[in-house]
Amino acid sequence: MVGSDENHPGVIRPTNIQGASQARVGKFAAGKGHNRRALSTIDRNIIRAPPYPCVVNKRGTLSENYGLSNKNPSVPAHRPITRKFATQMARQQQQQLPKESKKPAQPVPVPTESEDYTVVDVDEYKAASDSPAQMFVQYAEAMLNEIDRMDEVEMEDISEEPVLDIDSGDKSNPLAVVEYIDDIYTSYKRVEGSSCVSPNYMAHQFDINGRMRAILIDWLIEVHYKFELMDETLYLTINLLDRFLAVTPVVRKKLQLVGVTAMLLACKYEEVLVPVVEDLIVISSNAYSRKEVLEMEKVMVNTLQFNLSVPTPYVFLRRFLKAAQSDKKLELLSFFIIELCLVEYETLKFPPSLLAAAAVYTAQCTLSGAKRWSQTCERHTNYSEDQLLECARMMVTFHQKAGTGKLTGVHRKYITSKFGCAAKSEPAHFLLEDRFSLGEENVGVVFCATQVSPGISI
Incomplete structure (x- = not known):
């Protein structure tokens, strides 16, 4: 050109x-x-x-x-x-x-x-036609779409609840064994089935029943409180009692002896200062002699094959409370709820880990007034909220009737200021969306037995 x-x-x-x-x-x-x-x-x-x-x-x-x-x-x-x-x-x-x-x-x-x-x-400014207006409109629409996409991604990131590292503050504490804590609880979860008993083992007992078991455990909780024993001792006592009754027929007049002996063994395993045999005999209104207690002790440890190292609900409860970032109020309420479950025979169908997780979940719902279960709790308990609902609803019914009937040992213990008056908390009624989902017998439990303290009478 x-x-x-x-x-x-x-x-x-x-x-x-x-x-x-x-x-x-x-x-x-x-x-x-x-x-x-x-x-x-x-x-x-x-x-x-x-x-x-x-x-x-x-x-x-x-x-x-x-x-x-x-x-x-x-x-x-x-x-x-x-x-x-x-x-x-x-x-x-x-x-x-x-x-x-x-x-x-x-x-x-x-x-x-x-x-x-x-x-x-x-x-970014290539247009489908030669019109400048179309070029600008197309560019503006592309920018708006990109902004919307970024906002959606940002909202998704915000909505996801992070899983907290609950052991980060204990890395300098050698007793917390942070390096092994996850492996320890994985092992607990794997072997907890061996420490469980059949939920209908009372069918093989010819002279005792679940009502008599409830009377005995309610009394043992009072003895444990009076002797100021460690929490671990109570849970191990109930475990030894159920495991022994699941394989050995016991007459009703020896049932209290089995309970006292189970507490003696648990004290020897957990306590630093063990109550002497004479103290346990006195608390039983001298219903048994020293010789009977020691003979029952030998029978029990041989029947259980000296296996006293079992994961009870207590070890799981401590870990799950840590995952829930609990305060003292939540901790005491969780222990109150789970001790109510120790008395009830029907809770034997739940493994210890699920019982502990449900207690924490129910306590959180009770204090907050709404369903609450974080990703951190689900991660460390390995239980979703749906898996806990059945047990949680049962716990609410126990909470509603804790101060009524004849078996009120747990309620009297946790209504004191020493335990934060946890028994005065209003139950989480909203969890009972379907009262008949648990069965009519679980909704209205009536205790017909009587209790005689310091001993018991069946």
């Missing part, structure tokens, strides 16, 4: 542009004989293809930047302009000039380094 007269060397001063970067920062020469190249050849001689897909757009209106009248008011003035689009607009302006006019068009100003400009990716 032959250039027009405007590009004659005598009219236009030769340029010294070595690349696109200099074209961006070039300045206009002033005076005669120092005019820039005509706009008709701007895309060929001045503006060269850059090594990267970006354009330079000076902020301002179309008429300010290019000397054009904005005939399309729908196109925003701050819209980024690509080189291709700027060239097309310049050519359209040149074609509108009279043919006889030989006056060169006004050169396109190039922003200097000191002026404000915006670098925009050209690929």
Whole structure:
């Protein structure tokens, strides 16, 4: 293509542009004989293809930047302009000039380094048609979609509850054995089945029943409280009692002796200062002799094959309370609820870990007034909220009747200020959405037995 007269060397001063970067920062020469190249050849001689897909757009209106009248008011003035689009607009302006006019068009100003400009990716402004309005609308829609997508991702991240590291604060405590704690509770969970008994073992007893067992355990809880024994001792006592009764027939007049002996064995395993045999005989109203207690002790340990190291609900309860980030109030209420379950024969169908998890869940619901089970609790207990509901509803019924009937040992213990008056808490009635889902016998438990303290009478 032959250039027009405007590009004659005598009219236009030769340029010294070595690349696109200099074209961006070039300045206009002033005076005669120092005019820039005509706009008709701007895309060929001045503006060269850059090594990267970006354009330079000076902020301002179309008429300010290019000397054009904005005939399309729908196109925003701050819209980024690509080189291709700027060239097309310049050519359209040149074609509108009279043919006889030989006056060169006004050169396109190039922003200097000191002026404000915006670098925009050209690929983001490709349009399906030549309409500038469509280009802008498509770009705006793409940006809005991207913002919505980022907001959705952000909301999903916020909604996910993180699982807390509950052992991070005990790394400097060697007694916490942080390095092995997960393996320890994995082992507890694996072997807890061996410490469980059949939930209907009373069917094999010919002279005792579940009501008599409840009377005995309610009394043992009072003895445990009077002797100020450790919590671990009580849970191990109940475990030894049930495991022995599950395999050995016992007459009712020896049932209290079995209970006293089970507590003696648990004290020897857990306590530092063990109550002497004479103390246990006195608390039993001298119903048995020292010789009978020691003989029953030998029978019991041989029947249980000296296996006293079993995971009780207590070890799981301690771990689960830590996962729940509990305070003293939640802790005492959880122990109150689970001790109510120790008395009830029907709770034997639940493994110790589920019983402990349900106690924490029920206590949380009781204090907060709503269902509450965090991802951290689910992770460390391995029980979901749905898996705990059956046991939790049963616990609520026990809580409702804790202060009524004849067996009120647990209620009297936890109504004192020493245990935070946990028994005064209002039960979580909202958990009982379907009262008949547990069976009619679980909803209305009636105790017909009588208790004689310090001994018991069956």
